[in-house]
Amino acid sequence: MKRLILASASATALFAASPALAASSTSTINQNGTSNSATADQTGSSSDSNSTISQNIADTSGGNNSASVTQSDVGVVYHPANTSTVKQEGTGNAATVLQTQRIGAYYNSSSITQIGQGAGAGGGSVADVAQYGHNDSTVDQSGIRATAIVRQGLNGQPVGGNTSLVSQDDDDSVFVGQNAVAPPTVAGNYGGNSSVVIQGRGGNAGNVEQSGLFAISTLTQSGGASAGIVQHGAFNESGVFQIGDGAAAQVTQTGTRNLAAVAQNGDGNFAGVSQSGTEGTVRVLQIGADQTAGVTQNTTGDSSSLVAQLNGPDNIAGIDQRGDDVLAGIVQLGGDNTAMLTQNAQSSAAGIAQIGASNVASVQQTGAANMAGAGQYGSGNRAGLTQSGTANAAGVVQADVFVVDLAAALNGDFQPLLANARQAYDNQATVVQGGTSNELLALQKGSDNLASLTQTGINGFVSVIQGGTDGFALVSQAGTDNQARILQGGSLNVAAIYQ
Known part of the structure; x- marks a missing residue:
């Protein structure tokens, strides 16, 4: 029976390849076992075509394998140089290869190898390759x-x-x-x-x-x-x-x-990246479980976005980046943190770093040559920063001592740099900054502090440091050459500066 099957297969191959024999087409089919089916159709070729099909080479138990190879279209105007090799072992494998050529697009090559281990191991393997011109495809499947x-x-x-x-x-x-x-x-x-x-x-x-x-x-x-x-x-x-x-x-x-790079290690993580524009770079790193990261980038001029979510779970980070030559980064270490960064600027940088749990931070940046950052260490902290204008710098830090190397993080160093840090809890800060060449820093120590800062004009400077509990500070500056500084210690403090 095996001899009869082999003879039939060879006859089928020769018959299928006969229209192209004048064009040096070659087809070889080797089948072992039962219920195998192989068809090599090389038609209309005006140059070299080559097809080799081998089924159940090492598995003598046989199987329901099927392989079909068709190379080149009908007509003398086509110039194929097609090559297809199919090797199947196990049971229930199926491979279909279609390669066509036209003038000006010659070389196709396809190799499919499907190997199952034992009865039923390769029963679900299906490989379907269709190529048009100057293509190369390799499919290697093993298993179920x-x-x-x-x-x-x-x-x-x-x-x-x-x-x-x-x-x-x-x-x-x-x-x-x-x-x-x-x-x-x-x-x-x-x-x-x-x-x-x-x-x-x-x-x-x-x-x-x-x-x-x-x-x-x-x-x-x-x-x-x-x-x-x-x-x-x-x-x-x-x-x-x-x-x-x-x-x-x-x-x-x-x-x-x-350029987009996504690395995930953990269950239930999701990363979505959408890039348009020119020379944009997005990197997403997720270690932990059930974390979500989304980056939308429409920029020019070597812009970059980074999201690093470490340990988890349930961190959420989103970056919407637009403009020219801008940097944006979010680093989350802990769980249940939320960070949103929106950037539509030129030659600007913005970042958010969260260490702890249940922290929420948002940064919105427009303008040119601006820098904005929010750092949270602890739990239950809330920070919102809106920045516009030109050459401004704004930072919100919610921790006793908190040092973050934002530039290193934006370049792939995901470890925040902490020095003698103590956590802060349930602090809130809202910052709105506009104008030109302004500087603003809000540092909240302890817990339950609330700060609201609004700054416009030229060369304004604001610095707020709060410690203890229930402190409140409100600073509003408009005009030029303004400076304001609030330092609070203890509890139940209220301070307000209007200029």
Whole structure:
């Protein structure tokens, strides 16, 4: 029976390849076991085509494997140099490869390897690859219920230079689409995209869609994570690394030369990144569980955003960054902290650092050449800072002693620098700053302090230090060359300065 099956398979292969034999097409099929089906159809090729299908090479128990390879379109105007290799072991595997070529877009190559371990181990493996021109795809699947679908350059446009690598092990699924839709910004000149997806055990799901010019995407996940990556425009790059059950990441990139990096280690974390504009950089680090981070970036001029959520759980951070040459950073160490940063400025920097639990901070920054920061150490603290104007500096610190190297954090150093710090509790601060070259600092020590500061004009200076409990300070400055300083110790203090 095996001899008869092998003879039939060889005859089928030769018959399928016969229209292209004059164009040096080659097809080889080797099948062992039972219920195997292999079809290699190389039609209309006017140059080299090569297809090799091997099923159940080491597994003599056989299985319900199916492999189908079709290379080149019909017609003498097509010039394919297609190569496809399919190797399947185990049971229930299915692989389908379609490669077509047109003049000016020659080389396609696809290799699919699906290996199951034991009865039923490879029963859910499905790999479906369709390539248009100058594409290269490698799919390696081992385990159960793995699904990989790769689409590269199928819309009849002058595309090329795509490559995709998918490696899966255990109950995973992934979709990779490259140049499936022509990007409006670089119509008629796109391709060169690269995608690498590596998925481990735990039922992961990945979706990568690339269109445009020279996009690079890397996705590595395990433990039941899911990720979606969409890249349009030119020279965008993204990297996602996830470990955890229910961890999710979504990265969308448009524009030119944007970079996004997401790293997650923990269950139930979510990170969303949306980039448009030019030369933007976003980095998200999540360690812990059930944390949420969202960054929207529409900037130019080497702008950067950073979110670092450490230990968790239930931290929430959001950055909306717009403008030119701006920096924004949020660092959270603890749980149940909330930080929101909105930036629409030029050559400015803003940051929020939270250590403790149940702290809330928000920073809104506009204008040019401004610096704003909020630091919280303790629990139950509330800080709101609104900054506009030019060359202003404003800071809100809610702790006895609190030192944070914001510049280091914005450059990837996620460890806050603390020196002899004592926690503060249930403090509130509201700061509104405008004008030019103003400086403002609100330091709240102890607990239950309330400060409200409003500053406009030129060269104003405000400094508020509160200690004890139930202190209240209100400073309002307008005009030019103003200075105000409030220092309170003890409890039940009230101070107000109007200028």
